[in-house]
Amino acid sequence: MSRKILILPGDGIGPEITREARRVLEACRDEGLDIALDEAPVGGAAIDESGVPLAPETLEKAKAADAILLGAVGGPKWDAMEDISKRPEKGLLALRKELGLFGNLRPALLYPQLVEASSLKPDVVSGLDIMIVRELTGGIYFGQPRGRDTHEDGTRYGYNTYVYDEHEIRRIGRVAFEMAQKRKKRLCSVDKANVLEVTMLWRDIMNELAPEYPDVELSHMYVDNAAMQLVRAPKQFDVIVTGNMFGDILSDAAAMLTGSIGMLPSASLNESGQGMYEPCHGSAPDIAGQGLANPLATILSIAMMLRYSLNAPAHADRIERAVGEVLDRNLRTADIAYPGTEQVSTEAMGEAVVAAF
Amino acid sequence: MSRKILILPGDGIGPEITREARRVLEACRDEGLDIALDEAPVGGAAIDESGVPLAPETLEKAKAADAILLGAVGGPKWDAMEDISKRPEKGLLALRKELGLFGNLRPALLYPQLVEASSLKPDVVSGLDIMIVRELTGGIYFGQPRGRDTHEDGTRYGYNTYVYDEHEIRRIGRVAFEMAQKRKKRLCSVDKANVLEVTMLWRDIMNELAPEYPDVELSHMYVDNAAMQLVRAPKQFDVIVTGNMFGDILSDAAAMLTGSIGMLPSASLNESGQGMYEPCHGSAPDIAGQGLANPLATILSIAMMLRYSLNAPAHADRIERAVGEVLDRNLRTADIAYPGTEQVSTEAMGEAVVAAF
């Protein structure tokens, strides 16, 4: 039976980058991968169509899919929405929560062909290969109570709750330890245990798990120091595990170390291996529709999908090799172009990958 | 009447760096500044002496002082403390809270003599001059309820509350707008208003303040993007204003962009101009007592103290000039030394500044 893949293009550059990734999926299908593709709107596009960022039928399709490819959501058009439950981002958050996609894998990998694109000195970042494991369905993103209110004297206040229980922490901890086992066997857990009780528990649980993974070296770092160390000497890290909010911040900083966030894919997995795959970058409304967007992060997200959800590692390897070949041929979208390389459009880049596949 | 300055050396390298800063204060006194100096333990040093990280008499002295110089607190010796209220950091947090030091100013300034020390490319960081204004007595650091507990089924959980009211936000907003007026008139407010209600209020209040400062250009940025932009193109920022937790993370990342966190001072001010001054770096227990620590961040904290709390800008200028002169003479502590410079001890560096004063 065909594996079902749901494509959610979303907003901004979402449609154009998922279009190129879809071609790569079709190329895989032509080469024997048994997949069925479907598409639906999410985020702002869904708001414009149906008034909500995630329509019930889209959620049903997502639940029924083996894997989801998401472009990006959000844009200034919908930023004025006062009601957080009606914003484009809510579509993304609801997908994560409803599908139980707690395990977010965000690699920060520097392609040797792109070392010049980094704002950091080449010796600081060359060979960089970090995997950030971010908890994605808990923490302050989803904690209750939350909201905005006024005190009796009329003073407005706002509040959110940062909460984790031991099961949530253990579950993401295991993903991270197992990831470290497949890599350089070093795991750094990031918290703020010197101030926040919830992260003291986080640290305790990581320590409790450690004996089950004797081949992995576990260390702990405060989040402020981690932000510093990522800038100072990022190659000290192998796998980083952290909560939803800290993971949001650190994974973006780590991605930017490579100078080419347009290259970085991500995976969000649930307990049964179902996953949502998306580029690390956002919807970039300022460049949407101009053929400037880099489709490679989305194409590489397909490779992650093949590896983690569809058990098709050979096809994944082929995609990653094809991307490497295209970079070797000096083809570059605007974000990673520099003098001496050949600047190509979003579409031309997608075509080049398919041709090299 | 003499202005009272309380020195709290704290832990790790705290004693050795405050010793050098004290000499600089004494040099100011010799040159006509009417000050009275006192010292007291804080953090781990206070725990060792009296069992608590901030003894009531130390808090009284702090309240009575015009300004406080703090070295740094914390270290592995006290990290095992399960009870957060008995950890060294609690001494620091209690000082901030009890004295109402809500306005934390953290400059990230690159000294032209040290551009090589940065892990970023020289053109990305040369001339860097960012001021981060961090709210320091509210947000998730102090929000109630907080703690660790177990559900009925025995599951452990931990929780903290991220809360701000409009007065707290307005107060720090004003500090930031005024700071921007004295600088390049650009203020970037950092939040996560696409997910967290408390930061939606933050954004609203900043927008409400903006018309009072028509000469300042206000922008907003999500915290994940801010972390990215600090790595990609930090010179786009003039003043950044944000809450306690985001400020902790971003100010450390920004400081590290300069490659010389051993150079960066900070100020924490209350509504009456009383302030606590401390280096941005931590207690660095691994190098304590070896003469390796850089005292310049602490010495430059004295300059901030003279400017913000003691109304002695001429003395502040002299200190900053003396530091510049010492760097021009190629004297460097271990953290900022590289081939071709002269490596000196903590003490020799302090002496050199006093001699150049």
Ligand SMILES: CC(C)[C@H](C(=O)O)[C@@H](O)C(=O)O
């Ligand atoms: C769009 C936003 C809600 C989202 C997040 O904060 O998780 C994004 O920044 C991400 O990291 O995937």
Ligand SMILES: CC(C)[C@H](C(=O)O)[C@@H](O)C(=O)O
């Ligand atoms: C020591 C710690 C409690 C403190 C903080 O998180 O505020 C420190 O990191 C800082 O930034 O001053």
